[in-house]
Amino acid sequence: MYPVYLIYTPNFQISIQSYRVHSTITSRLANTMIQSKVVNKAKHAQSLVFDVQIPKGAFIHNFTMNVNGITFTSSIREKSAARQQYAQARARGKAAGIVRSSALDMENFKAELNVPGGTKVQFEIHYQEVIQRKLGTYEHVIPLQPGRLAKQLEVDVRIIEPQGLRYVNVPNSLGDHFAGITTLSKGEKKAHVSFKPTVAQQRKCPTCSATAVDGNFVVAYDVRREAKAGELEIFNGYFIHYFAPDNLDPLPKNILFVIDVSGSMWGLKMKQTVEAMKTILGDLRPDDLFSIIDFNHNVRNWRDDLVAATPSQMEDAKKYIQGIHPNGGTNINEALLRAIFILKEASRLGMLDPNSVSMIILVSDGDPTVGELKLTTIQKNVKQNIPDDVSLFSLGIGFDVDYDFLERLAHENHGTAQRIFGNQETSSQMKKFYNKVSTPLLKNVEFNYPRESVSDVTQNSFHNYFGGSEIVVAGKVDSSNVQHLQSVITATAANAGLVLETLEDVEGLDDFLKKEEHADPKFTEKLWAYLTINQLLAERWGEIRDHAFYLLFPTYFCILVDNDPHFIIHLEKSQENICFNIDSEPGKILNLISDPDSGVAVNGQVIGAKRHENKKLSTYFGKIGFYFKNKGLKVEISTETITLKDGSYSTSLSWSDTGSIIRKRLLVSVKKDRKVTITMDTEMSFLVLLHRVWKKHPVNVDFLGIYLPPTNQFSSSVHGLIGQFMPEPEVRIYNERPGQEPEKPEATMEVKGHKLTVTSGMQKDYRGDRVFGTKVHCWFVHNSGKGFVDGHYKDYLVPHLYSFLKNP
Secondary structure, three states, X not given: OOXXXXXXXXXXXXXXXXXXXXXEEXXXXXXXXXXXXXXXXXXXXXXXEEEEEOOOOOEEEEEEEEEOOEEXXXXXXXHHHHHHHHHHHHHOOOOOOOEEOOOOOOOEEEEEEEEOOOOEEEEEEEEEEXXXXXXXXXXXXEEEEOOOOEEEEEEEEEEEOOOOEEEEEOOOOOOHHHOOOOEEEEOOXXXXXXXXXXXXXHEOOOOOOOEOXXXXXXXXXXXXXXXXXXXXXXXXXXXXXXXXXXXXXXXXXXXXXXXXXXXXHOOHHHHHHHHHHHHHHHOOOOOOEEEXXXXXXXXXXXOOOOEEOOXXXXXXXXXXXXXXXXXXXXXXXHXXXXXXXXXXXXXXXXXXXXXXXXXXXXXXXXXXXXXXXXXXHXXXXXXHHXXXXXXXXXXXXXXXXOHHHHHXXXXXXXXOXXXXXXXXXXXXXXXXXXXXXXXXXXXXXXXXXXXXXXXXXXXXXXXXXXXXXXXXXXXXXOHHHOOOOOOEEEEEOOOOOOEEEEOOXXXXXXHHHHHHHHHOOOHHHHOOOEEEOOOOOOOOOOOXXXXXXXXXXXXXXXXXXXXXXXXXXXXXXXXXXXXXXXXXXXXXXXXXXXXXXXXXXXXXXXXXXXXXXXXXXXXXXXXXXXXXXXXXXXXXXXXXXXXXXXXXXXXXXXXXXXXXXXXXXXXEEEEOOOEEEEEEOOOEEEEEEEEOOXXXXXXXXXXXXXXXXXXXXXXXXXXXXXXXXXXXXXXXXXXXXXXXXXXXXXXXXEEOOEEEEEEEEEEEEOOOOOOOOEEEEEEEEHHHHEOXXXXXXXXXXXXXXXXXXXXX
């Protein structure tokens, strides 16, 4: 938001000759200039204040005052020295100014000026800001409060978006008085907005001397994304990466509302909070879980556990909120710890969807007065107790709230804060804030940039991505690689596995710049050069490919082989998991997938533990080979390295790297010491997890696990130890009965013409928790899967890491 104020002493002998606001927005970067020309028509000195409110993220890069043709630039002084120098100049009747910034939020720019009689003064300030996307819109907001009539008043906004403009809108936010005065022209990539009311149009009434210009001037727009998720901008050795996928389904929320109901909330604040909460509760989705905690000197739960957002529960919650009567003190510490406990218990009991997003929304208007009073201790308590996957959002109500404290609480715990003014707008402000966080689309988003091309990245991991917003990453880029940059950017997320973004060469950029520079010779000085994500900049070392693509890889049930080695086959139709072990010998190679028609083979080489335990040698996969015959590519993953081979060409990454290799539309993406994701076109993906053990462990060794989503598009002839289950077999499980061990019931399973006795048990899926794993119920088939697996497991032994089965 860009509030602009010119505050003058109430003297009509000071007049505004001109008042101009010019903004140029290029790829969401707004360069704003505010200029005001003022004349003191009196014979004596008079004081005025030039006051500009700008966003925290804005960077002021120039401020000047021109007094009777002499230009003064601002300089930095120690606060007391600056005040003393200003006081001395003012006492001598000289023009002087002082720049102050608010110690609270650094949003206030102020110049106090003593103007001698007859003096002409021009103020001019320049600043930059990256405009953030909120609720699907970029908003450039300029509150205009000149305080009096201006002979020339002008707001000029120019927008240049190389990605293309989806829409530009200028709402009539200044009121009907100015209807029809604003002009808007829009092209494919550029737009121009102009607001130039005459003096007569500025007047509140035809005979009034007061100005009607008092409100927000708003320009709203969005860019074209089509199927793209992001855009990369390159300029002068730096890059900005914008990421805003919106074509995803919302994730479920686990949300706790923590509401201050102390005595200071009495009256309008509470009334507005209740009204906002009624609307917010009604907007919860059926797959959301929620509860309410209200607190004063005591802490109360509406429900002891999270509950589903059913119509009856939401109605009960609204009635509970309606019955709150504010009184007493403020125990923020205990209220937040209670909320954290409820979320942790829900997670421990398995109530939470693995893809869900957990959050706490704190609404408070004051400092703690009961319980723990020290703010730093409250922050420490919250930080130590809150799980890393929970976000804390803070709403501070009122002008006197300790907003800094609430902001620190939020920022330290993956959230944001907002000041809500305790007036008639409280309810709408609360609802607007909630709307910004009500639609989580991705969680734990991490960007991987090629290390040889970029450095000094501001931030490459983000806790959550909410619909209608945008993630912005910036850093340095090797300028010599801008025109021929060949690299891959990937964005991974816990719930969407992999979103692949790729870039093309920049010939389109040259054409665009030449055309614009022809129209405006200074255009290249103004514009941030850009690279659009809608084109594919292919391999780091190879040739340029033709199209961009992305793969969404949800963490649903899959087929997996992990540990020593345990096979877990998820049968989608029957919603059953079938497990079996293969007890092979170290050094042997087992075929997992053999699909000659699609040209894909996957094999695992067995390794053994360091020694026998209980007369048994545990075995694992120590090496996994992938052969993509149609592409002529081989990928070998061991516990030490990841290697991609293409004939005589070979390149490797170690597990200590985070990076990517791409060749012939095959992407191999490594996350340091954790996992490798292999993606072939949009048709197949494979996930390999690394399990590290203590090097001096007397028995255990490092090993690998492999996970396959059910969406992989193999041919109907696919086979192998896991490939044979891609066309899902018919399975019937019945006659569940007590087993030889009380905690392990047995049942009869009919499959492939066999009747097998299977045992109920638990295995581990290590995608979410690589150390302890997540327990998965399955029916265990004994004797190396005999009767469930076609033939004998030895039929799946192959001679090489890239072999197909001879006779599947």
